[in-house]
Amino acid sequence: MGLTSNNVVMVSVVASVLLFGATVWLWPRFARRGVAAVLGRIGLLLVTQVSLFAALGLFANQSFGFYGSWSDLLGTETEPGVVVNHDAPGSTRILVTESRKMNVSGGGSAPAAVGRIEKVTIKGPLSGLASPAYVYLPPQYFQPAYAGRDFPAALVLTGYPGTTEALINGLKYPQTALRLNKEGRMRPVVLVLMRPTVAPPRDTECMDVPGGPRTETFFTKDVPSAVAGHYRVGEHARDWGVIGNSTGGYCALKMAMRHPESFSAAAGLSPSYKSPIDATTGDLFGGSKRLERENDLMWRLDHKPAPPVSLLVSSSEHGEKNYNDTVKFIEKVKEVNRRGEPTRISSIILNTGGHNFNTWRREVPAALEWLGGRLSDR
Known part of the structure; x- marks a missing residue:
């Protein structure tokens, strides 16, 4: 799927919503003390925020046309x-x-x-x-x-x-x-x-x-x-x-x-x-x-x-x-x-x-x- 396609934007939005829901659902399990619980909370927050920023970035790119393709974004455009x-x-x-x-x-x-x-x-x-x-x-x-x-x-x-x-x-x-x-x-x-x-x-x-x-x-x-x-x-x-x-x-x-x-x-x-x-x-x-x-x-x-x-x-x-x-x-x-x-x-x-x-x-x-x-x- 192309970087500016509607499908990519929709997948990123759905993924961020699902990850947010998963964070809310799993948060009580990581409410305990201990290294594993702290790392779990950090991981949930990090993944959720990355997915949210990715969704916002993809939507902004589609709206304003900063990059036209994945290769353009990654600097490999030829x-x-x-x-x-x-x-x-x-x-x-x-x-x-x-x-x-x-x-x-x-x-x-x-x-x-x-x-x-x-x-x-x-x-x-x-x-x-x-x-x-x-x-x-x-x-x-x-x-x-x-x-x-x-x-x-x-x-x-x-x-x-x-x-x-x-x-x-x-x-x-x-x-x-x-x-x-x-x-x-x-x-x-x-x-x-x-x-x-x-x-x-x-x-x-x-x-x-x-x-x-x-x-x-x-x-x-x-x-x-x-x-x-x-x-x-x-x-x-x-x-x-x-x-x-x-x-x-x-x-x-x-x-x-x-x-x-x-x-x-x-x-x-x-x-x-x-x-x-x-x-x-x-x-x-x-x-x-x-x-x-x-x-x-x-x-x-x-x-x-x-x-x-x-x-x-x-x-x-x-x-x-x-x-x-x-x-x-x-x-x-x-x-x-x-x-x-x-x-x-x-x-x-x-x-x-x-x-x-x-x-x-x-x-x-x-x-x-x-x-x-x-x-x-x-």
């Missing part, structure tokens, strides 16, 4: 991180490693009815990076009526460190896209599900680090090119959007603002608006104040030409630390609009909601509907 690509210049490759059925209650599992999820490895010649991803193909992708059609696509990013599986099991992007599609609220869109940590464990904040990983090039050039070359997906900016939460939300906004030739729309759920400098990032800017400013989204609105992109930001009046910055960002884009420049802004502002999966699950349906409505339909 998925590729940073690699040197020795392919011929200009080539981009996708390797499909797994295909999953979309099992939906009452919907069957045929791809033409519910779509399909493929696990892939994306290699990029421009960045020299490779990273695993999941690609959700909507049901129309497999229907004869759409056989000659290119689909719009959206890059979906987790926060840091995040796991790609959390986008499926926690935030349920494919399931939500399918439901919106069936309700007629969202056109069919191919989803490319990834985490921004392509050079683990470093948090690169989706930028080309001087002398380090070229993460921005990977996401803005290599990934769209690879996906469009392998799947029936459009290759122009009007065909591509990007959405993410937390660090992924900052990445989404920044990449659309810096690369309107790659993305025409971006949604940031609980985003920050500039890159941090901390133990997880290291020196992202190589000591360059210019590079640091250019990755500050507030600064860009004040000093750079506004790009022709649509942006969506989200926050909560109570529970999110980014609320004031989000209001400030919205006002800056509105000022850009008043000057007649082409950047557009939308927002989702909740009354209450913390920086967590429960909040983002409330925002994902509206954000996906918004994003799908701003991509081309050819």
